[in-house]
Amino acid sequence: MGKNENPKLHNNNNIKKHVINGIDDLNNKVWDKVLTCITWMRPSWRLHLWHYKWALENWLKLQENPNIKNNFLIADYQVLWDHLWDTDKLRASVIDMVIDWLAVWLDPQKSNFIIQSYVPEFAELFNLLTMFTPYSVAMNNPTLKDEIKKIENRQELEKNWISLWFINYPVSQVADIMLPYWEIVPVWEDQIPHIELSRKVIKKVNTMYGTNFPLPLAMISEISRLVWTDWNDKMSKSLWNTIYLTATLKEIKDWVNSMYTDPWKISIKSPWNIENHVVFKYLDIFYNDKDHIEELKKRYIEGWENSVWDWELKKILVEVLENLISPIREKREYYKQNMDLVISSIEEWSENMREIWQKLLKELKGKMGILDYWKEFK
């Protein structure tokens, strides 16, 4: 199999638009080789419950799959453009994020942690790739258009907020993906246009210079799909008012106790409506005992003697979240005290990766015919 083809599925159905449907789908499939996978996170704020549920939980599953070599990119440039005035905050976010990653059991011995700004090769390749990207194609990216519109609607900002970097960033992502031969890219649904762009640009390079850069596949997680299609529009904004992975038990309690339940509740005996019941929404997602949830819902809706109070539900949710967060909290404290244990391995990895990437980039430039002009002199 040529390296530039998609990694071949032995049961090769189910690939639509170069998308893999979720982590379980990926794990269940039998691939004929070890796949490389790149995922990035923008260090723009402290990680909270949703980061865990939407991303990190999947990353952990990826990390445990022996057929996948994982690379987790700290995409600091994707935040920097909007934080030129407060890079101190960015620095703090990078550090917080790395500690959170470690605290949820991401392991730099098993996976590669990479800081984007530490790899100048990305910038060099990005600069080259802009030559392969027609301006009209770059500007026709539906996600980019949406994002530009959103930024322009932020009332406090002037038109000048859209920087040239922002127009370029989908192509800079192509460089992040292409250079180290990544094959699987877990993304949000809205990032699919960027993956399609990557495939186009990489295909062009392969065709022109006989290179073998793989065409990446997007992997959409189930939960991301759910969020993207349903929640974003329909669910209460209060759902987004979430808590950090660093929350104390008291913070969890205060937060859960403030949750919206059913505005029409009058007494324990009324039959209640759970359609917008935030506590149940959270239990659905974070509580693993699905039978218990069904039983609670049934009793809650029916009302009368057998019903449950909101405070009972909230107590269960507090327990569920405390069980999730307390080990993270502890591990976080541990790493805060023992950062030297991980720094060296991360630094080492960054250097190793850079050496590999320098070699790859040199090969590409060689095939393009823009390396070592001097040789012709000799």
Place this chain on the structure above:
Amino acid sequence: MGKNENPKLHNNNNIKKHVINGIDDLNNKVWDKVLTCITWMRPSWRLHLWHYKWALENWLKLQENPNIKNNFLIADYQVLWDHLWDTDKLRASVIDMVIDWLAVWLDPQKSNFIIQSYVPEFAELFNLLTMFTPYSVAMNNPTLKDEIKKIENRQELEKNWISLWFINYPVSQVADIMLPYWEIVPVWEDQIPHIELSRKVIKKVNTMYGTNFPLPLAMISEISRLVWTDWNDKMSKSLWNTIYLTATLKEIKDWVNSMYTDPWKISIKSPWNIENHVVFKYLDIFYNDKDHIEELKKRYIEGWENSVWDWELKKILVEVLENLISPIREKREYYKQNMDLVISSIEEWSENMREIWQKLLKELKGKMGILDYWKEFK
């Protein structure tokens, strides 16, 4: 004086729009320090007479000025975007151009020759600078607009020819200028908007991070100004049909003999019109004996016994051009046989420069606060 101010002129009149009016103006002024100067040339074709007259002759004057440290950039990326399919041609052009530079007495011992694609630091800085450049400002650059229009009018091409690189290239020039602290940038009149963009972006960086990158001054040469304002529109297209600096004596003769003179000439005795007389135009530019030219013109216009034949004028022009080109031709042959004499010094310079630039870029990233996140851990 702060490094980020303009180099101060002791007689500081005559600076309009951050422009210096010609090489003599620059040379005649007394500056209070040695200035650094960057000039680039696109290796897109073999060098011809106009390259010599419009650029290289000035570069030689710059090189002889002890108060100017010169850097000559081989801007291969500025050609590559349009030659992805034929990089062999680009390679050949780079080599031809370097040999031509040497042949006209540019000296890598006195000045720095730099190949753009050999300096990844430029790409890294360029990527950062796009964050400081509002998209609206980038797209409002009049020269960029003109160039886009010109490319779109090239009938054989589709709209997709405008690459994202092309939209970015003025900012990539800012990186070329900013990183090594260049102060003087000899340019064509049409490049002034790029220099103004450079000043804006560099000023923003200096203001935000307390850096001292100098704000560059554009230097417009007299001949460039002449060409830009008069020739481009008014003069015969045949002027552009020029000869290479490698021309043999026979090629010079053939070319001069084919030159347009006066279509109304009937006999040697007629009074003739020299308005569109190409031979005189060339003599005006390349023949140093101005008195002799005046005398020839007078006789030519008056006609009758005292007049001159076109062939006599052409003979003079052939001599003038052969005097100019023959030493270049010889030196070119010499360097073609002895490239090893210069390769090592150019390679060495590229490496030296890269070390300096890496240091500068690291300093900038340090001041921006995006370097060595790990330090915070320790």
